Amino acid sequence: MVGASLAYMLSSTDLTIAIIESYPVESDEQPSFDARTTALSNGSRQILTALGLWDDLAAQATLIRSIHVSESGRFGRASISAEELALPAMGYVVANRAIGRELWRRLRLSPRVHLISPAQVSSLQTQPDCARLTMSHEGCDRVVQAKLVVAADGANSLIRSQAGVALNRHDYEQTAIVTSVSPGVFHAHVAYERFTAEGPLAVLPQADGRCVVILTVTPAVAKQVMNLPEKEFLALVQDRFGWRLGEFTGLGRRDAYALALTAAKQSTGPRLALIGSAAQGLHPIAGQGFNLGLRDAATLAEVLSDALSDQHSDLGVESVLNHYAQWRQADRRALISFTDGLVRLFKSALAPVRFGRTLGLLAFDVSLSAKSALAGLSRGFSTVQPRLARGLDLRGQPKS
Numbered sequence: 001m002v003g004a005s006l007a008y009m010l011s012s013t014d015l016t017i018a019i020i021e022s023y024p025v026e027s028d029e030q031p032s033f034d035a036r037t038t039a040l041s042n043g044s045r046q047i048l049t050a051l052g053l054w055d056d057l058a059a060q061a062t063l064i065r066s067i068h069v070s071e072s073g074r075f076g077r078a079s080i081s082a083e084e085l086a087l088p089a090m091g092y093v094v095a096n097r098a099i100g101r102e103l104w105r106r107l108r109l110s111p112r113v114h115l116i117s118p119a120q121v122s123s124l125q126t127q128p129d130c131a132r133l134t135m136s137h138e139g140c141d142r143v144v145q146a147k148l149v150v151a152a153d154g155a156n157s158l159i160r161s162q163a164g165v166a167l168n169r170h171d172y173e174q175t176a177i178v179t180s181v182s183p184g185v186f187h188a189h190v191a192y193e194r195f196t197a198e199g200p201l202a203v204l205p206q207a208d209g210r211c212v213v214i215l216t217v218t219p220a221v222a223k224q225v226m227n228l229p230e231k232e233f234l235a236l237v238q239d240r241f242g243w244r245l246g247e248f249t250g251l252g253r254r255d256a257y258a259l260a261l262t263a264a265k266q267s268t269g270p271r272l273a274l275i276g277s278a279a280q281g282l283h284p285i286a287g288q289g290f291n292l293g294l295r296d297a298a299t300l301a302e303v304l305s306d307a308l309s310d311q312h313s314d315l316g317v318e319s320v321l322n323h324y325a326q327w328r329q330a331d332r333r334a335l336i337s338f339t340d341g342l343v344r345l346f347k348s349a350l351a352p353v354r355f356g357r358t359l360g361l362l363a364f365d366v367s368l369s370a371k372s373a374l375a376g377l378s379r380g381f382s383t384v385q386p387r388l389a390r391g392l393d394l395r396g397q398p399k400s
């Protein structure tokens with residue numbers, strides 16, 4: 001999702017770009033544009049609008065009017081609405097496949113982008129004046145040479161490890177099971193986040209009136225929960241969520257994801273920039289991974305486009321990459337510690353912590369400044385936003 005987004009952002013420049021992707025985008029096995037949905041922030045919508053993509057995605061997106069946060073067995077709860085914050089929406093839910101289809105369709109039309117897929121990268125070698133990627137494509141080993149390699153190959157990035165970029169990894173010992181249900185009562189565009197002793201549960205509105213469910217369980221029971229008969233699985237979700245949306249029926253397909261924090265210690269290496277989950281893989285508790293990755297892409301696209309305008313003949317040099325790394329530092333750090341802190345806070349069974357978070361939720365419900373701070377999540381934590389996030393094109397012109 002993030003690599004293709006960057007390629008599309010750069011397709012309007014004079015760069016020649018190759019995307020190397022293991023799976024054909026239409027394949028059911030595609031691990032990025034898969035059966036999940038993504039909650040897009042207002043900031044991401046702004047970027048997609050500036051790219052001219054939003055018009056085509058809007059028809060397939062569901063608006064989130066408010067977010068309701070609660071903890072099972074506790075009194076504390078909080079509700080934040082777009083109206084209170086004077087925003088058009090708290091966010092939008094879009095199917096990953098819809099984003100993938102639209103990006104790929106446009107990339108196929110771009111004369112400067114070469115889609116090499118299905119092709120599996122197997123190694124990276126860096127030389128003083130270029131980087132070489134070896135890949136297996138159509139049964140042969142092939143080498144691509146470039147001034148700059150962008151690793152957008154996910155949380156288990158092979159390119160990151162081949163480049164020797166160190167990683168902070170924390171296994172949350174949680175598995176997210178993603179599925180969909182039909183609620184007995186219309187979702188009214190409310191997104192629910194419910195914290196339970198077994199882990200968080202998110203219920204998000206979907207375009208067809210159904211709801212996306214992200215159920216977190218321990219890895220020890222994940223396989224068993226994945227294989228539960230429909231009725232028992234629905235009863236488990238109902239038990240954790242309660243009856244705010246009436247009775248859940250019509251269970252959709254289930255997919256499981258092991259959850260870990262993977263934070264690269266640097267977001268660059270020699271002739272290398274890391275974006276998206278290759279730079280930082282987050283717990284989906286706050287639905288921020290793709291939103292953060294899209295800001296990585298918008299920032300890198302701007303840095304590269306400016307370097308081109310400044311007549312840089314080599315975009316893989318340290319000065320260009322340092323600019324990108326420094327610009328992304330504050331936003332990356334803030335989001336990594338925010339999501340990690342949230343997971344740890346709601347995982348704790350300690351009585352003072354539980355009491356504190358109940359108070360926190362209650363206080364949050366009445367404090368508009370806390371809500372405004374949360375709204376900041378939607379834009380990111382960089383002091384300067386990249387041009388695309390400000391509704392301009394890469395060169396700083398208003399979008400015509």
Ligand SMILES: Cc1cc2nc3c(=O)[nH]c(=O)nc-3n(C[C@H](O)[C@H](O)[C@H](O)COP(=O)(O)OP(=O)(O)OC[C@H]3O[C@@H](n4cnc5c(N)ncnc54)[C@H](O)[C@@H]3O)c2cc1C
Nearest residue numbers: 001002022032039121153154276277284287288289290291
């Ligand atoms: C359950 C769940 C729910 C989520 N919900 C949200 C949400 O609501 N909002 C949000 O903002 N984020 C959400 N996220 C996070 C979001 O899914 C990720 O941030 C996003 O997928 C990262 O995209 P990416 O392109 O960086 O990496 P990936 O999606 O991991 O894509 C990596 C790509 O690289 C390819 N690849 C890997 N290795 C190679 C190789 N050696 N050669 C060639 N190709 C290779 C893969 O095939 C894949 O296409 C969620 C995550 C999970 C697990």
